[in-house]
Amino acid sequence: MRNNLGPALAVGALLVLGTGLGLALFWAPEDADQGVSQRIFYVHVPIALTAYACFGWGAWKALRLLWTREARYDLESYTAIHMGTIFGVLVLVTGSIWAKVSWGIWWSWSERQLVLFLVLFLFYSAYFMLRYSTDPGPRRANMSAVYALFGVVLIPVSFLAIRLAENFIHPVVFTREGPQMAGSMFFAFCVCLAGMLLLAAALYQAELAGKRLDARVRELREALA
């Protein structure tokens, strides 16, 4: 059952994401204001939402670890956060491209989501530093879990902080109003989001399976030695 889950997710992700991108590029109507560049929206926003989902999933597994003290949740939490960070970097990259195409600049402090992902990127990079500089074991699992929980609390707090900071740091020059989405646009967006979530799930399963296999091989090697 578990063995089939990974490939099934991967195939599903490819199909749904392919369909979604097809719809977004060729079927959804062109945005009246932003023209073709607006179509990156169908990639950028689903990636961002998927990253949040990964961080949330990682925090949930972290909570399970602290609750049950079962070591497997440590690996699951770590893998989810790893995925979240990869998607988070993609948010920064696609957001940056969008900013360049729309406004001619690679970075804008007035784009809240982009700023938030920069903060989160720094936060979760520190999470990896914490893990790398601590010996594997129950203590590291606990500390990683606590830090992961701080992360999901930091997301809304930082978002609020970034909104508050706009008043004195940078006047908002560019606004990217939530596009007045036509029904067809919203549908394409939802398909893209579903595809992206499936992709994340597939990658999560694959990495987890790899890491477990790795641990198993090490155990066997140790048993033989």
Add this chain to the structure above:
Amino acid sequence: MSGYLGDVAALARTSLLLELRQRDTVPAMVLFVVSALVVFRFSLPADASDLASLGLLWIAIVFTAILALTRAFVAERDQRVLDGLVLATGDRSAIWLGKVAGVLAFLVLAELVALPAFALFFAAVGWETVAAVALANVGIAAVGTLLAAMAAASRARELLLPLLFLPLVIPVVVGGVGASVEPDPGRYLAFLGLYDLIFAILAWASFDYVVAE
């Protein structure tokens, strides 16, 4: 409850006593924060506004706090005292709370020098800045002490703490700078209070997991 608070008081008193004997944290913080302000003086262009210097004040406070936090568990790491306390203390969050009280005291002492020095070198310090500093101290000490315990258990130690701490302290800087420079400081102060509440509860509840297995 009085037993819990008694533990906290005993542990906080120990922190203060150790500092009184060794004097290796507060004098360093005071010297650092004044030096930082002087360096900032030379990094600001002549026509920079008072508002810009208020922003720098907050940088100075955060970095001075990092100094205190890196030292927070040095005495306990030595001779594995922390393990002894972990075994002896009924509710381990008392260790956190005692340490937070110590860090808070050190921060306040450093700021008693830093704020007048800032007023002397740059611009007057309003009541809203003082209120914001007081609120920020709580959040900084609460989060920072937990992270300091984590960093103390890692190999990278002093190096790791700022990396863990700075992303979490960005909202504090936003609230502090906003309260200092905006005409309506109320909501920034409220935001700082909210931050303190949320993260103090989180740190209080999770400290046990950080110091024990």
Add this chain to the structure above:
Amino acid sequence: MIRARGLERRFGEKRVLAGLDLDVAAGGFVAVTGPNGSGKSTLLALLAGLLAPTGGELEIEARRDEVGYLAHEPLVYRELSALENLELYGRLYRVPERRERIGMLLERYGLWPARHERVSAYSRGMAQRLALCRTLLHDPSLVLLDEPYSALDADGARLLDAELAALTGERTLVVSTHDPDRVRPLATQEVSLA
């Protein structure tokens, strides 16, 4: 008092304890022996609850404040005096009549004259005596001693011999040592780690 089944502890890749079974009845005296790196200290830290097992089961019939744990390090603040350290521990452990108890222990271990001196000025042997006072301060029912004879001079060792003899049967003891002959007369069982 103690029941372990297949107890395992790893540090990263390294497995320090593997598949240890142990049963200790209340009042038992376990001598833990084995060469350096065989996991004696790890076992004691597991029993103290400082480390969690990474495999197997471990049950201890004692609350945390009923366990006394002597480690390699004395677990006391170097810049506090012996008295200040024991005062702090006594308050955290909620020791009744702690002044009297602390005075009695310091007296017994010959530290009373040096009670106001900072631990940083102590010799290794004095620090070890202080660590013994700290371990026994709250009259623990489960006493875990990791190499208790290390750094003790002949007098100190004799004091500890007498202490162990007095505790035997009254309390449950787990003592790790590289010199098993010293505790063998008292021990009711021996765990030999490889």
